[in-house]
Amino acid sequence: MKAFTDLYTALDETTKTNEKINAMKEYFLSADPQDAAWAVYFLTGRKPKQLIQIPKLVALAIAVADLPEWMFAESYDAVGDIAETIALLLPESGNTSQLSLSYWVEQRLLTLRGVADHIQFENVLRAWLELNESQRYIWNKLLTGAFRVGVSQQLVIRALSTTFGIDPAVIAHRLMGTWEPTKEFFARLTAGETADSDVSRPYPFYLAYPFEAQPETLGDISDWQAEWKWDGIRSQLIKRDGQTFIWSRGQELISDRFPELLEAATALPNGTVIDGEILPWKEANVLPFSQLQLRIGRKTLSKKILEDVPVIIMAYDLLEVEGEDIRSLPLGRRRHLLERILRGLSCSADPRQLKVTEFDTSAPSCLRLSSRLRISPTVESETWAQLAAARETSRTLNVEGLMLKRLVSAYKVGRQRGDWWKWKINPFTVDAVLIYAQRGSGKRASLYSDYTFGVWNNNVLVPIAKAYSGLTDEEIRRVDSFVRGNTMEKFGPVRTVRPQLVFELAFEGIQKSSRHKSGIALRFPRMLRWRSDKPAGEADSLENLRALLQNR
C-alpha cells in the first residue's frame, strides 16, 4: 500500500508524460506481481464497485472526527470530494501501513461487501487507524468506488511496454476484455511469448482524430477512403470457436443486449473479428440514437422493443480472419476481405496472398451473408470539393459527417493522428442564458463550473441543457465569481443565479422529450463561447429550438 500510494502521489504530482512513465516503471520493477496486477487494474480505470454507502461512511467519519454534520458539509463544500474530505478530517493516526496493496484490496477492502453494518464500521475504523493521511485518501476512494488515477490507458501501456520490452500493441491487446488481477495475469501480461488463448478477447480500438483543416492538405483524394460517420455504439463482433462475443468500445461485453446480432453472426466463419457500429435500423434507414439508448436502458428486452428498435452492425473493418490478426495489412486489403466475408465468400487461408483484383466482379453485389451485417458504404468522390458537398448532406442522412481513412493505413491502437480522421459536420448552436450553477469535481472542485442553461418561452427561461465543458480555466473563474456575487437562491448544492450571462451552446442533435420541462433534449451540449456582447433578453427562444425539431 505504501509503494502504491507513492506511485499515486508521483502520478498525481506531475503533468509530464515521461515522469509518469518513469514512476510506473519504477513501481512495476519493484512490486510483487500480485500487487502489480492490482496496480494495472486500477491504473487502467478498473475499480471495485462502491463497498459502503456514502451516508454511512460520512456518519462514521463525523463520529470519529467529532464534528457537527454541518461542519462536514462546509468542509466538503471547500474540498469537493468525499473521500478527500474524510481523509483531511480524521484525527492523525501516526501509523503508516507497510502491508501490500493486494493484502489491503483482497483481505481488507473486498471483504467488506455484504457484511453487516457494524462489522463494516469496525473494519473501516480499524483501517483508518492503520493508515496515514494519503493512504486513507486512496482507501476512502476505493471504498466509495470512485478511485481514479490520472493516467490514460495509453500511458500505462507505454510504461508496461518500456518496462518489459514488449510491443505496446501486444500489451494493449492483453489488457482488453475482462481479466482477474492475479499474479498469473501479470505474468501473462508481461510474458515475452504470445500464447494468448482467450477466445473472447477483443482488439484495442483504433480511434480517429477530429479533422479541422482543409481537406486539400491531405493530399490526393485517391489515397483516401471516405465513409459516413455513423452515430451508434462502436463495437467489435468476435466469432471464435463457434462462440460470438460483442464488445463495446468501453470494453464492456454487451453480447446479450443484441440477440439478433448474435444470431446473425452464426453465419460468420470462425476466427473472424469485425469492427463496426451497432445502429438502430429499420427497413433502409438508421433510427435516431435516442432509440438505441431507449433499448439499452431496458433491463429485459421485450419482443416489442426488439421489433420497435431492431439493430444492425455497420461493419467498418476486419481485424482477424481465419484466426489471424490482420491489423497490419493496409486498409484497402482489409476492406476487400471484409467485403468478401460479408458476402459469404471464403477468404484464402493466407489472406496476404489474396489479390484485390480477384474480387469485385466475382460476386453479385446483392449477395449478403445477413441483412444485419452490413458493410459501411464508401462515399465516392473525384475531388475534395465533391466530398465536401457530400458531407453537407450528412444531417439528412442522420449521420454525423464523414470518416477519412488512408487506404494504406494499418489498424492501429488508440487515438492517433495522421491516417484516420473524423470530419464532422458543424454542430447546431443556440444562445442560452446561465440560470443554475453547481460546483464541479476533481480539478474543478469548489469552483462553480457545472451550469444549466435556459432559453426564453413567453418571458420565462426554461432549462434546456446542462453543460460542463468548453470554457477556459480563466473563464470558469470569472463565471465562478459571477455566480458567487449573483446568487438568488440555494437549493442544496445548486445555486439559482441572476439571468445575465449568455453562452453560445453547441449540440449535435435535438429530440422531443417528455422527461424534460422544455419538451426537448439536446445531444452533447457544450459551451462554444461566452457571448458577453449579448444581453440575456436577446438569447434564443424555445420556439427557435422547436423549429429545428420540425425541420428534421
Place this chain on the structure above:
Amino acid sequence: MCCITKGVNEIVKLTENGLYCQSGDFYIDPWRPVHRAIITHAHSDHARHGNLRYLAATPGERLLRARLTPDCSIETVAYGQSLKIGDALVSLHPAGHVLGSAQVRIEVDGQVWVVSGDYKIEPEKTCAPFQLVPCHTFITESTFGLPIYRWHAQEEVFEEINKWWRANKESGKASLLFGYALGKSQRILSGIDSSIGPIYTHGAVEKITAQYRESGIALPETTYVSLLPKGTKFSGSLILAPPSAQATPWTRIFGTASTAFASGWMRIRGTRRRKSVDRGFVLSDHADWPALICVIRATGANHVIVTHGYAAEMVRWLNEHGIRASAFSTQFAGELEELQPSGDDEREAALAQAEQTLKQSQTSTLQLFGAQEVPRFLP
C-alpha cells in the same frame, strides 16, 4: 444577551473605514485613509497607503516603510510597551505571522480587547513567536477556519522541499518555488538546506529579503535573477518567486524546471491541481484550525469577533461550543491573493481607484486636520 452587549463598552467598532477604537480615536488596519492607523503587519490588505499617521511594532518598521511612501509618518513601539492613547491603554504583542506582525491589545476601563491581525503559533526564525494575550473580547482572523486545515510541523515541510530540490538537481532541473514575497519566502529561506545549491530570487522577493536582513534576520545568500550574467545555467538552483510570476515569460529563462507552490491552500488536492504546479507544499503563515481553536479558548475571551476567512463557519462553531461569537465583515483578504494571483484584477483595480480618490481627498483630509494638528501616537 443583547442587554449584556449593550452594557459593555464596544472598544472596537466596525466602521466604513475599518476597525475603529473610539476611546483612543484610532483605526486598526483601515481600508480607507484615516488620520491615525495602527498597522498589525505590512501585507497589502492590512497596511494601506494614505493614512496621516501610522503606528506599528518596531521590528516591522523597514517593511512598512518599503510598502508605504518613505516620507510618511510612521511611529513605532516595542512589543509589550504600553501607550496611553486618549482613554485607551494600547500595547502591541507578537502575532508570529511575519516580521513585525502584531496583535493590538486595547484596555479601556479594565476591559481588554485584542485584535489579532493575522497570526500563527508555530515559532520560526524570521519573526518573534506568537504571544498569547488574555482578553475579554478577541477579534480574530479565521483564514483557515475549517477543520480540514491542519498543518504538519514545518521541519517536515522544509524536508519535503529539500527532497524535491535535491531530486530536481539530480535530474538537471531548476526548482521554481512560488510563495508570498513577504514572509513566506523568507520563512522558506530560513528553513531549507541552503547547501543544496544556489538560491536565486525574483525582484519582489529579493527586495523584501534585503529588508529582512537589514532588520537583523539572518538568511542564506540569495541572488537577484536579473543581476545574473546572460547565459547563467539554472539547473540545480532554487528560484523563489511570488505567485503572480507563475506562467509569465519571466519563468522561461530557467530552462527545464520543476514548479511548486507553498501555501496553506495546497492542503486540498483540487486547489493544488488548479494551480498546475508539479508540487504543492502545505506551508502557511496563518494558524490552522486546531491552533485557531486553541488560541481562542486560551485567551479566555467571553466574546469572539471573527474578521476574515471562514468567518461564518467559525462563528457558528464557537457559538455551538459555548463561546459567544459574531463576525465583522472586513476587507482583509487573508491568503486569498495566493490563491488567485491573476484573478486579482478587480482587487487591483479597486485599490488603484481607492488610491486615486485618496490623492484627491488627501488635500481635503489635510485641510480637515490641518487646522488642528493630528496628535502623534507617541507623546
